[in-house]
Amino acid sequence: MRYRTVARGFSLLEVLVALSIMTFSLAALYHAAGGGVRGVGESEARTRALALALSVLDSRTTVPPGGGDDTGEAAGLRWRLTARPYATGREAAPGWPLYRVEAVVYWREGAGERELHLTSLLPERSAVPGAR
Structure with a gap:
């Protein structure tokens, strides 16, 4: 008998x-x-940039006549604030000139640089009674 x-x-x-x-x-x-x-x-990183951009915009309640630019750095992020006259295509209300204010925050991410833009409208400082 064979066994397999x-x-x-x-x-x-x-x-x-x-x-x-x-x-x-x-x-x-x-x-x-x-x-x-x-x-x-x-x-x-995007949340930190957004918080900084909001902080920079909130630090301004008015814009000096003629607008202007401002830059700075905080917590490893660079920011730039620009204010330019806001053109509506219509005549502005007397005594209330508006400015388009843009906050841009830059940060390094990987091999490149990222940026976040926030824009708002603010009145001219001389047009707001008691503004500083």
């Missing part, structure tokens, strides 16, 4: 296929997790 031996276990080919599937799965998981961490960092 049945091979038990995995062949080398099956092991290699399983390892390659696991490698691709782990690579995809690593890439997805890395993208999430990068997104959090970008969101945090």
Whole structure:
């Protein structure tokens, strides 16, 4: 009587296929997790830039006659504030000239530089009684 031996276990080919599937799965998981961490960092930088731009705009309630420019740096971010006469295409109300005020915040992200723009309208300082 002859007994047949049945091979038990995995062949080398099956092991290699399983390892390659696991490698691709782990690579995809690593890439997805890395993208999430990068997104959090970008969101945090954009939030800081937005807070600074709002702060710079809120620090001004009026604009000196003729407008002007101002620059500064805070918390590793650079900012620029410009004020130019606002042209409506119609004649402005007497005594209330408006200025288009734009705050731009710059920051480094990766190999490049990013920027955020916020714009508002403010009255001229001389037109507002008691303004400083």
